[in-house]
Amino acid sequence: MDDLYRSELMEVYKDPTHRGHLSNPSIALEKQNAFCGDHLHLSLKIKNNIIEDAKFDGEMCFVSIIGADFLIEEIIGKTIEEAKKIDQKKLLELIDLNLTTSRIACATLTLKALQEALNKYEK
Amino acid sequence: MLNITKIKADFPIFKNHPELIYLDNAATSQKPQIVIDRITKFYSNENANVHRGVYPLSEEASEAYDEARQKVASFIGARTNREIIFTKGTTESLNLVAQSYALNNLKKDDEVLVTDFEHHSNFLPWQNVCQKTGAILKILNSDEKGFISDEEWQKKLNKKTKIVAIAHASNVLGTISDIKKIAELVHGVDAVLVVDGAQAIPHLQVDVQNLDCDFYAFSGHKMLGPMGIGVLYVKEEILAKMVPYQLGGGMIESVSLDDVIFADYPEKFEAGTPNVAGAIALTSAMDYLLATGLEEIRKHEILLSEFLLAGLAKIEKVRIFGSASANERTGLVSFYVEGVHAHDLSDYLAKRGLALRAGFHCAMPLHQSRACGATLRASYYLYNSEKDLEFLLTSLEEAISYYG
Numbered sequence: 001m002d003d004l005y006r007s008e009l010m011e012v013y014k015d016p017t018h019r020g021h022l023s024n025p026s027i028a029l030e031k032q033n034a035f036c037g038d039h040l041h042l043s044l045k046i047k048n049n050i051i052e053d054a055k056f057d058g059e060m061c062f063v064s065i066i067g068a069d070f071l072i073e074e075i076i077g078k079t080i081e082e083a084k085k086i087d088q089k090k091l092l093e094l095i096d097l098n099l100t101t102s103r104i105a106c107a108t109l110t111l112k113a114l115q116e117a118l119n120k121y122e123k
Numbered sequence: 124m125l126n127i128t129k130i131k132a133d134f135p136i137f138k139n140h141p142e143l144i145y146l147d148n149a150a151t152s153q154k155p156q157i158v159i160d161r162i163t164k165f166y167s168n169e170n171a172n173v174h175r176g177v178y179p180l181s182e183e184a185s186e187a188y189d190e191a192r193q194k195v196a197s198f199i200g201a202r203t204n205r206e207i208i209f210t211k212g213t214t215e216s217l218n219l220v221a222q223s224y225a226l227n228n229l230k231k232d233d234e235v236l237v238t239d240f241e242h243h244s245n246f247l248p249w250q251n252v253c254q255k256t257g258a259i260l261k262i263l264n265s266d267e268k269g270f271i272s273d274e275e276w277q278k279k280l281n282k283k284t285k286i287v288a289i290a291h292a293s294n295v296l297g298t299i300s301d302i303k304k305i306a307e308l309v310h311g312v313d314a315v316l317v318v319d320g321a322q323a324i325p326h327l328q329v330d331v332q333n334l335d336c337d338f339y340a341f342s343g344h345k346m347l348g349p350m351g352i353g354v355l356y357v358k359e360e361i362l363a364k365m366v367p368y369q370l371g372g373g374m375i376e377s378v379s380l381d382d383v384i385f386a387d388y389p390e391k392f393e394a395g396t397p398n399v400a401g402a403i404a405l406t407s408a409m410d411y412l413l414a415t416g417l418e419e420i421r422k423h424e425i426l427l428s429e430f431l432l433a434g435l436a437k438i439e440k441v442r443i444f445g446s447a448s449a450n451e452r453t454g455l456v457s458f459y460v461e462g463v464h465a466h467d468l469s470d471y472l473a474k475r476g477l478a479l480r481a482g483f484h485c486a487m488p489l490h491q492s493r494a495c496g497a498t499l500r501a502s503y504y505l506y507n508s509e510k511d512l513e514f515l516l517t518s519l520e521e522a523i524s525y526y527g
Contacts, residue, residue, distance in 0.1 A: 036497040061464035062470075062526070103470070
């Protein structure tokens with residue numbers, strides 16, 4: 001098996017650090033991957049422009065879960081502006097997986113939800 | 124019994140990819156050498172546009188195209204070759220029915236019935252014409268096996284029903300519908316029956332007169348033929364009620380600055396240069412299927428279905444879609460594994476050379492009605508063996524324990 005199944009990633013997949021729902025989030029939203037029907041719930045706690053905490057949950061595949069957990073790890077403690085700068089390229093570098101085109105959509109599901117949530121929060 | 128080794132040798136894809144175990148035949152089939160050769164031969168020796176030139180090459184191409192139409196007509200048991208319209212595939216065939224027949228014959232408050240297991244291509248065209256005409260789109264809900272119960276027909280079918288559109292076989296459940304019986308019900312209320320035959324014609328002997336449907340749509344590429352060629356069969360008395368929705372060359376009798384007289388059917392529904400090579404090569408695919416034996420192919424698929432259904436039933440956490448009976452299915456089984464995502468499984472299987480489809484298979488309403496996420500679909504054909512499926516089952520068990 002290739003790097004998609006690296007053992008440290010399997011551990012994240014089986015027990016992701018940031019899985020769950022925040023109580024009293026500053027903003028929360030649901031997002032769906034039209035390709036496979038995956039559902040994502042993302043909640044963020046923001047104080048003084050800083051992302052203090054974030055959680056994700058839902059019915060998701062391996063690649064979506066890795067994408068979500070790594071992204072949240074990256075944004076906690078960052079300002080909204082810093083978090084908004086994270087793009088697809090940056091996220092794919094973070095998770096360091098050799099993905100086929102169809103599965104990039106899985107990896108970036110949470111990223112898309114995050115950008116949507118931050119834009120909504122600022123309005 | 125089919126000689127799988129011999130059959131497989133006819134398909135160059137397997138020579139070029141010795142590790143490939145191709146189980147995505149419901150998406151498209153592989154092509155035998157004779158089909159590939161027929162395309163090459165047309166473009167190397169016979170290429171000219173049809174129905175235009177009077178020089179020999181064009182006349183020969185025209186004759187070959189007409190002959191292809193005749194062969195298709197006899198393959199599906201049409202009364203005449205005038206009932207055969209060449210399209211680029213099932214999707215275009217169904218859109219042609221919607222735009223050329225339904226749009227002109229539906230009125231406000233008429234009713235159109237489709238099932239909940241339709242492929243999007245036999246659902247969206249009806250949603251669209253209903254929105255345009257004010258007709259009402261009603262859904263026939265299938266039971267767990269994928270059949271429409273008598274009660275459901277009684278509840279939904281009535282004098283207001285003008286069109287019923289149904290797949291001969293579902294691309295997700297594999298379930299084969301009893302079209303002959305359905306045609307009787309539909310004609311009983313003077314409605315017309317549109318059949319999406321994409322998943323059925325590669326596997327079953329289709330006789331449109333016996334089925335008594337009014338429209339039958341299918342693609343060449345799922346039955347060993349090339350991509351980009353398909354067929355719409357229309358019962359002759361209905362052809363007169365249809366108006367062309369694509370206009371252009373090859374479909375007119377005369378044109379003036381302010382008027383047009385269309386050619387007769389079927390040409391008037393084939394605007395533009397047709398896919399002549401595709402039509403001819405499709406008949407090579409039909410010849411190949413006939414020579415191999417449609418009945419033998421069907422028997423082989425039933426054995427494979429029995430083997431796969433029994434194997435999957437033994438794996439914990441696997442949930443099978445549709446009927447448990449191999450006789451009620453075409454050559455496919457869709458399933459999901461509790462707790463493991465279909466895309467993760469198909470990724471794992473792909474790394475072992477297994478080509479399967481994971482997702483919604485262009486049937487989102489069905490997955491919604493079954494309250495289910497993405498599924499995996501194994502679909503097989505005449506070149507697949509029990510060994511292929513055995514390897515699938517072992518690999519699947521490995522994948523499940525890996526993710527579990």
